[in-house]
Amino acid sequence: TQLLEQSPQFLSIQEGENLTVYCNSSSVFSSLQWYRQEPGEGPVLLVTVVTGGEVKKLKRLTFQFGDARKDSSLHITAAQPGDTGLYLCAGAVNSGYALNFGKGTSLLVTP
């Protein structure tokens, strides 16, 4: 059973376009993290959100945690080829517990 559902599974866009990827669950999480994974590498943490309704910005990336702490979204403005990769969301049901990862959204940004 997949605790976190990510959508879309694949996304191919051109440089300069905007996009949003989603991470949804029926479970409440104490925290949620977004990672980016490039081919042949391990995931790298982008952001951690803890408070319901929280919005965090990292340059062109905007992360939002749902009010009920069951879902999250990642919005990328003016995508660049360097944004290409697998975007994974991961949630912890309780602090100190193991992370549950979604299957990821594979993003391809073409020049």
Added chain:
Amino acid sequence: EAGVAQSPRYKIIEKRQSVAFWCNPISGHATLYWYQQILGQGPKLLIQFQNNGVVDDSQLPKDRFSAERLKGVDSTLKIQPAKLEDSAVYLCASSPRPGIETQYFGPGTRLLVL
């Protein structure tokens, strides 16, 4: 600061053979994780260590998988005997302590079982 080191980077074996992976976490990190990432899926936790003790191994197939973290630093993950469905990337991660701390991942070991 050196990152999480893993070896080997690639391994090809035949089914029913044995294989072992090694992980050296970031210096001073008390918590170490082993994940299995099958193609097209997100990482799945196999085992979590806090120093040299096991915190969570509920998803480790204990009939064939084993892991140890002697002296609370390096760790090895072993599969014996391997099955075709064990083909995956095995990721090691470490964090200063459990919780919502950042997990730092190594590059992974890609295993192909023929």
